[in-house]
Amino acid sequence: MKKKLFITLGIIFALALTSAVAIAVTVMNAPKHPSDYHIGITYEDAVVASEKPMLAVFYVDWCGYCLRFMPKFQSLSKVYKNKYNFVMINAEDPAYAKLAEDVGIGGFPTVYVLDPKYDNRVLMPNAIYQDLPKFRVELDRYLRIRGLLDKASSIK
Numbered sequence: 001m002k003k004k005l006f007i008t009l010g011i012i013f014a015l016a017l018t019s020a021v022a023i024a025v026t027v028m029n030a031p032k033h034p035s036d037y038h039i040g041i042t043y044e045d046a047v048v049a050s051e052k053p054m055l056a057v058f059y060v061d062w063c064g065y066c067l068r069f070m071p072k073f074q075s076l077s078k079v080y081k082n083k084y085n086f087v088m089i090n091a092e093d094p095a096y097a098k099l100a101e102d103v104g105i106g107g108f109p110t111v112y113v114l115d116p117k118y119d120n121r122v123l124m125p126n127a128i129y130q131d132l133p134k135f136r137v138e139l140d141r142y143l144r145i146r147g148l149l150d151k152a153s154s155i156k
Contacts, residue, residue, distance in 0.1 A: 033061040040086025053115035054085040
C-alpha cells in the first residue's frame with residue numbers, strides 16, 4: 001500500500017514539476033515589449049504600397065495596454081493580410097514624431113486605418129479595437145466603403 005502511495009505521489013510531483021517548468025519557459029520567452037512583436041511592414045513601405053489601406057498601431061514600449069493589444073493585432077494581420085498593410089509605429093521614435101503629432105495621439109495604443117490612396121484616416125476607438133468581433137466589423141465596413149470609392153472613381 002505504501003509503495004502505491006509513493007508511486008502515485010511521485011507521479012503527481014513529476015507532473016507538477018513538468019507543468020511548472022513549461023510555464024516558466026513560456027513566461028521567459030513571452031514578449032516583454034510591444035516592439036518584440038514584428039507584425040507587418042514599415043510605415044514607409046506601406047505608404048509606397050498604397051494599393052491597400054494600412055492598419056497602423058501607435059505604441060510605446062513602456063505601455064502595458066500596448067503589449068496586451070499586440071496578440072490581437074497579430075491575429076488580425078493573419079486574417080486581413082491581403083486587404084490591409086499592417087504597421088507598427090513606435091510613437092517615441094523621432095522618425096515618427098511628426099506623424100504622431102499629425103494624427104493626434106492621445107493615449108496608447110492608438111489604432112488608425114490610414115489610407116494614402118484617398119488621403120483618409122479613421123481613428124478606431126479603444127471600445128472597438130479591444131473587442132475583436134466589433135473591430136472586425138469596422139475593418140470590413142471600411143473595406144466596403146473603400147470598394148464603393150474605387151467603383152466611383154473608375155466610372156469617371
